[in-house]
Amino acid sequence: MSKGIHSAASAMQVHARRVEIIADNLANLSTTAFKRRTTSVGAFEHKLDPHKDHALRTTARQDFDQGVIVTNGEPYNLALDGKGFFAVEGKDGELYTRNGNFRLDEAGEIRTAENLLVAWESKSGSIDPAGAAVSIGRDGSVKQGSEPLGRLRVVDFDEPQRLHMVEGGYFRAPEELVPGPALAEVKQSALESSNSNAVREVIELVEAQRAFELASSVLSQHDQSYRRLTRQI
Template identity: 45%
Template sequence: MTDGLTYSVQAMGAAERRMEMIAANLANLNAAGFKRSIDRVQSFDTRLGQSLERSIASERRVDFSQGTLRPTGEPYDLALSGKGFFTVEGTDGELYTRDGRFFVNETGVLQTQEGLPVAWEGARGTIDPNGKPVTVDSTGRLKQGEAEIGQLRIVDFEKPESLRMKQGGFWTAPNAAVPIPSEAQVRQGHVEQANVSAVDELVAMIAVQRRYEMGTRVMSSIDQSYKRLTNPR
């Protein structure tokens, strides 16, 4: 009976964490480049001494699958088709993002919506805000008119799951994670949408609610059984 109660509590805890994750996914439904979180719930038996206890645990990970590329026609809206990240100059080192809604400030620096400079290969490129149109090829090389500006720093990781999510759609890499060249293609005039499906998340939410309700019913049943055992009539 105690094992059943413990298992139900674990299952309800996993359901609560799953519900929080679904809520976060839905909150970022319209966030450019956002990658949804998913989890895998596992049930397993653990032998402690002579007893066998059933446990439940959930593993959270990020789904890095491609989001839909939405055309905008804006010259500084850039999207990646394939695996990889734009590199951004953060205050404490490099940051990585799939959100390519960039703009050029008055001094000609290509920046994120948060005002962080976009990183380049080699020297930072400078764009004349009042100059000729800027073109970006599929490798991330920029030209203004016929003048070469530079190459954006676009990288990938062998194990992107090691990246740590930050606010604003940015990621940081642990020291052991070394950036490698990305084979992603740059699409100018496009923005990558979040890889979140509202329908899928709502369906998952209903399923989680049912699991949680089942857990409460099991706990109630165990509680009633315990009362009958301890207070026999």
């Protein structure tokens, strides 16, 4: 395969991936605490064959910038103002999220929309669903009336980019990435909005689509030239 064809095909793959990621950002404009992904395009060498040309590849990164916090009247809706994650109990270990769209079940347990238990850092009592109003402090401390019940587990990571997104939009930490205390403040009766921005995403989508179309046109031109050349041989 000629270098031109290979480069154009590589560029098409890269920009198709960009379109896919940006489309996902757009689809999650209204998803609570959604974290958009950004892409960067760069060249890399074929290490096994130094005579080959450089190809393009795209690298996706999670953008953990905070979304806008919107208050509401739901006592178990929580938002984090600052860096950090709520810890929840996944089937295979602890998971992390900034989506505080929680609810209280009939047993007095705080759960996510996907029915996972929200983790506590410490717990000295249980919430009575029929009892007094529940207040949740900036440090995640929970009280029912005047009775302290414990503190929700809110953590942060030195290298959040190493977190892996899993089903449901949760994050899992590799074994060697240890969570530490978070500086974020818990906001009760509030939710964090998606950090995707429609205008920005549409602009980037158009750019990626145009780049894909240009690469496709270049590939077609190289292919036609290659076919003409082979017919002349």
